[in-house]
Amino acid sequence: MNTSGTDLVADAPKPKLTKEAFQRGLRIFRYVLPYRAKFIVGMVLLALSSATFMAFPWVAGKLVDAANGKAFTLPGGLDLTITRIALLLFGVIVFQGFFSFGRIWFFTQVSEFTVRDIRQALYAKFMSLPVPFFEKNRVGAITSRITSDVSTIQDTFSLTLAELFRQVMTLVVSTVLIMVTSVKLSLFMLATFPVLVLAAFVFGRKIRKQSKITQEELAKTNVIVEETLQAINTVKAFTNELFEIGRYNFSLNKAVRAALRSNLYRGAFVSFVIIGLFGGIILVLWRGAMLVHTPISDPDHLEIGQLVSFIIYTTFVGASVGGLGEMYGKLQSTLGASERILEILEEASEPTHLALAAGQAPLRVQGNIEYRNVAFRYPTRPDLPVLQDISFAIASGEKIALVGPSGAGKSTIVSLLMQFYELSGGQILIDGRPIGSYDLTEFRRHVGIVPQETLLFGGSIRENIAYGKTDATDAEITAAARKANAWQFIASFPEGLDTVVGERGIKLSGGQRQRVAIARAILKNPAILILDEATSSLDSESEKLVQGAMDELMKDRTSIIIAHRLSTIRKVDKILVIDGGQIVEQGSHEELADNENGLYANLLKLQFELT
Numbered sequence: 001m002n003t004s005g006t007d008l009v010a011d012a013p014k015p016k017l018t019k020e021a022f023q024r025g026l027r028i029f030r031y032v033l034p035y036r037a038k039f040i041v042g043m044v045l046l047a048l049s050s051a052t053f054m055a056f057p058w059v060a061g062k063l064v065d066a067a068n069g070k071a072f073t074l075p076g077g078l079d080l081t082i083t084r085i086a087l088l089l090f091g092v093i094v095f096q097g098f099f100s101f102g103r104i105w106f107f108t109q110v111s112e113f114t115v116r117d118i119r120q121a122l123y124a125k126f127m128s129l130p131v132p133f134f135e136k137n138r139v140g141a142i143t144s145r146i147t148s149d150v151s152t153i154q155d156t157f158s159l160t161l162a163e164l165f166r167q168v169m170t171l172v173v174s175t176v177l178i179m180v181t182s183v184k185l186s187l188f189m190l191a192t193f194p195v196l197v198l199a200a201f202v203f204g205r206k207i208r209k210q211s212k213i214t215q216e217e218l219a220k221t222n223v224i225v226e227e228t229l230q231a232i233n234t235v236k237a238f239t240n241e242l243f244e245i246g247r248y249n250f251s252l253n254k255a256v257r258a259a260l261r262s263n264l265y266r267g268a269f270v271s272f273v274i275i276g277l278f279g280g281i282i283l284v285l286w287r288g289a290m291l292v293h294t295p296i297s298d299p300d301h302l303e304i305g306q307l308v309s310f311i312i313y314t315t316f317v318g319a320s321v322g323g324l325g326e327m328y329g330k331l332q333s334t335l336g337a338s339e340r341i342l343e344i345l346e347e348a349s350e351p352t353h354l355a356l357a358a359g360q361a362p363l364r365v366q367g368n369i370e371y372r373n374v375a376f377r378y379p380t381r382p383d384l385p386v387l388q389d390i391s392f393a394i395a396s397g398e399k400i401a402l403v404g405p406s407g408a409g410k411s412t413i414v415s416l417l418m419q420f421y422e423l424s425g426g427q428i429l430i431d432g433r434p435i436g437s438y439d440l441t442e443f444r445r446h447v448g449i450v451p452q453e454t455l456l457f458g459g460s461i462r463e464n465i466a467y468g469k470t471d472a473t474d475a476e477i478t479a480a481a482r483k484a485n486a487w488q489f490i491a492s493f494p495e496g497l498d499t500v501v502g503e504r505g506i507k508l509s510g511g512q513r514q515r516v517a518i519a520r521a522i523l524k525n526p527a528i529l530i531l532d533e534a535t536s537s538l539d540s541e542s543e544k545l546v547q548g549a550m551d552e553l554m555k556d557r558t559s560i561i562i563a564h565r566l567s568t569i570r571k572v573d574k575i576l577v578i579d580g581g582q583i584v585e586q587g588s589h590e591e592l593a594d595n596e597n598g599l600y601a602n603l604l605k606l607q608f609e610l611t
């Protein structure tokens with residue numbers, strides 16, 4: 001029994017084992033269906049190994065009887081000597097070994113394949129869920145679905161189910177066998193021993209709760225240490241050393257008190273197990289010995305061998321009663337885990353698809369964009385209108401810039417074009433058609449994005465550029481890198497395109513990362529382009545290279561630039577000035593700069609002063 005207080009699944013909520021919870025949780029079994037043949041073989045082997053396990057005490061009892069001078073005669077009339085019975089016993093064990101091997105092998109296959117399928121389904125689901133899902137749920141919580149919840153289920157398929165089956169079978173068969181041996185002694189045993197085991201189990205759970213309290217108290221003292229050491233300057237500056245020492249001592253004493261209390265229970269538990277459980281066995285032994293002592297003619301008389309088997313079966317009964325109690329907790333965790341997994345699998349996906357449907361012609365997009373009275377609130381903050389009445393039009397091949405203070409809504413405007421969110425009002429038209437009427441995957445293929453902060457995936461520069469077109473040839477990748485002004489720095493690395501970047505590789509500078517992102521977008525060759533300028537300033541050399549790459553990228557494409565440095569957008573066709581989720585001014589650079597009281601002219605002045 002686990003009294004150490006380490007309860008691995010304690011943190012996950014556990015549903016009550018109701019019929020509904022059971023039925024809902026059982027739906028996870030549909031992932032086992034493809035492997036049902038293996039599952040059935042595993043079950044048969046499990047039954048066989050349990051049966052041989054159950055035969056062991058019986059044969060062992062016969063061996064004791066044979067030692068006692070009582071021959072063991074098989075139904076065919078064959079007398080078994082001590083050596084033969086010992087060999088039989090050995091045979092039983094060998095069979096059990098083989099059956100157990102087979103059971104583990106088959107159940108492992110079922111659980112590994114099932115869990116692989118569940119993980120695949122979950123990951124595919126994650127990929128297809130809409131962006132708001134990831135804003136409403138913490139990433140940690142989502143990833144624990146695919147890690148710890150799936151592991152819980154794996155344990156169930158590989159161990160818990162088999163254990164459950166074995167415990168039930170052991171309990172039933174042991175009870176029947178001892179009943180056959182001696183009804184009187186069985187009833188006596190069943191009235192005492194399992195009750196003691198159950199009491200021990202309940203006691204054990206209480207102790208685990210107590211140890212958890214101790215751990216929590218100890219964690220609190222650690223928080224004090226961590227906090228104060230991290231902010232040691234603040235502690236010293238406020239001369240609060242004594243105050244912190246007092247706080248720590250108080251918390252530590254609380255932890256010690258909790259630990260003492262928990263160990264008091266633990267000590268009591270250990271002595272309960274020793275006195276109670278072993279006492280129970282002694283009680284049964286005592287009753288059994290009395291029965292052995294009765295004359296053979298007495299209907300209740302027991303042979304010594306029978307008593308030996310009886311005692312072994314009794315420990316089996318005790319172990320399975322305790323085991324079933326533990327199983328209850330495990331089943332709860334499994335149901336909880338499978339419910340959480342199914343919940344995600346049943347979330348609505350975006351209408352994306354991975355491959356082009358047969359016979360479907362590739363979508364053509366000219367790149368005419370029109371926003372008509374677009375209003376928007378983020379699903380996570382429905383009370384806050386982020387965009388109101390946004391209307392503008394861009395003809396194919398035109399370039400516009402969005403400028404405005406931080407938090408005005410510029411990034412939001414472009415993320416709506418990607419259809420990451422549903423509009424709260426108004427319409428977006430592409431080539432005169434509502435954006436929602438396009439096939440989502442096909443449409444996104446025609447929109448390229450160079451984000452503010454380029455996240456490179458761990459891997460080579462080649463892989464990172466080819467992310468824009470996964471089947472690109474080396475020549476295409478090199479050409480894109482050249483156009484993006486990235487070739488110079490890539491060629492300067494000894495490993496060129498194979499240079500590993502990301503967590504385990506070299507770190508590229510901000511300007512270099514952006515040029516990789518631009519090369520990616522060039523490869524993708526989209527009709528519509530979104531450029532989110534980096535806020536952190538680059539040095540002038542790097543900026544010139546990035547700007548040149550952007551100009552190359554924007555050629556012949558409808559482009560929307562989110563600009564933070566106004567110097568970079570003088571050449572655009574139109575500038576939209578956004579403030580508080582609305583378009584407050586629009587026009588060319590000259591027009592806006594001339595309007596002295598306007599926001600744009602003010603922003604321009606501010607930037608000029610700063611530089």
Ligand SMILES: Nc1ncnc2c1ncn2[C@@H]1O[C@H](COP(=O)(O)OP(=O)(O)OP(=O)(O)O)[C@@H](O)[C@H]1O
Pocket residue numbers: 135378380381386404405406407408409410411412413
């Ligand atoms: N995913 C989100 N969920 C909820 N609110 C958001 C989300 N993204 C942005 N917002 C809010 O929407 C408003 C507009 O943000 P947005 O990022 O569009 O501004 P921005 O003009 O692009 O700012 P910046 O120039 O600083 O990038 C802000 O109030 C912001 O807090």
